Amino acid sequence: MITQPAFDLIFRSALLRSSATPVDIGMKGGRIAAIEPKLACEAVEVDIGGRLTLPGFVDTHIHLDKACLLDRCGHDHGSLGDAIRAVSAMKRDFTVEDVYARGAKVLERAIVRGTTRMRTHVEIDPRIGLRSFEAVKALRRDYAWAIDLSLCVFPQEGLTNDPGAEDLLIQSLRDGGDVIGGCPYTDTDPDAHLERIFDLAQKFDVDVDLHLDFDLDPSWFHLDEVCRQTERRNYHGRVTIGHATKLSALPPERMKAATAQLTRAGVAVTVLPATDLYLMGREATHNAPRGLTLAHKLAGDGVVCSVATNNVLNPFTPFGDASLLRMANFYANVAHASVNDFDTCLDLVTEQPARLMNLDDYGIKVGNPADLIVLDTQDSRFAVAELPDIMMGFKRGRQTFERQRPVLFRPGS
Secondary structure (H helix, E strand, O other): OEEOOOOOEEEEEEEOOOOOOOEEEEEEOOEEEEEEOOEEOOOEEEEOOOOEEEOOEEEEEEOHHHOOOHHHOOOOOOOHHHHHHHHHHHHOOOOHHHHHHHHHHHHHHHHHOOEEEEEEEEEOEOOOEOHHHHHHHHHHHHOOOOOEEEEEEEOOOOOOOOOOHHHHHHHHHHOOOOEEEEOHHHOOOHHHHHHHHHHHHHHHOOEEEEEEOOOOOOOOOOHHHHHHHHHHOOOOOOEEEEEOHHHHHOOHHHHHHHHHHHHHHOEEEEEOHHHHHHHOOOOOOOOOOOOOOOHHHHHHOOOOEEEOOEOOOEOOEOOOOOOHHHHHHHHHHHOOOOHHHHHHHHHOOOHHHHHHOOOOOOOOOOOOEOOEEEEOOOOHHHHHHHOOOEEEEEEOOEEEEEOOOOOOOOOOO
């Protein structure tokens, strides 16, 4: 055994994706201080029992402000436009307290399902004002003990066609917004929308995360303009497009060209399986298209990608439990992922989204925050396939949750 300085906590026998055999992890002052096969030290110990230990899931795209609205919807919403109009009408009555309560419910579900980092998109416009923004800022503060929450402020219903929206966006960026988003397909002048979003991104030195190309008509898309703006402003590695369902409708040669374009510009892609599958192809009477862009194949070609939650229990997606492991499993099923792709699918909710969000301190490495989750499996290849329970989580060395293993009561026991 190697004698080490005192630790606050030691994980015994933790299986990392990078190690063939279990190791010990020593934590001090909320950070990882040592990773060794055996640590000789007196400290509080947690026996991991050879189970898979990860740095936590990373959700790059969720909407906490408009989650859990199903009890307020009196009718079905059959299209993207229907969903936008339904939420637009409801959000006029949102209060700070209401948004906070619904967002807290989703955050707590995400925490106990292993998410340690999250980017939430927050709508900013004259209908909601800054009420949702203030609520989500409070959530960021109150749940910092368990999750790092980044706020992406964006105009869901347009910008150039929505007087007052830009002033509110600027105010939110001055008051704690971390990232700026956009939604050009709802604007009467999409290119001017994108131009202004990039202007504000540069002015406030923040990354860009856009809702983009959310339909299945491959005859046109806004990707060209996004890549042009990214390259012109030297924003390589700082721009993400979410949905991008048009990519799923491209024939192989055009898809190859689009992949090269994304790689050259350094634009990342977030795929949102639950919403993309629920809203795309609804007009088909048979052989409905999936509308799912193949993130694992894009990642294999050098594009930074993530799979994320998007909406939970609202008109855009009337499902959801904020589990990224379940979302990765769902994605893998629909995307026809093979066993050889399972590790990449796990990357899409861990390492890849951490790169997308430029999280330099993510990962189980000496010096990084002691953010750890333990899965009830001993083989990372099958984490996505078998959906193991997530047994416990730690944020900066402090335990945030624990799940007891179920017990079978056999006859005579």
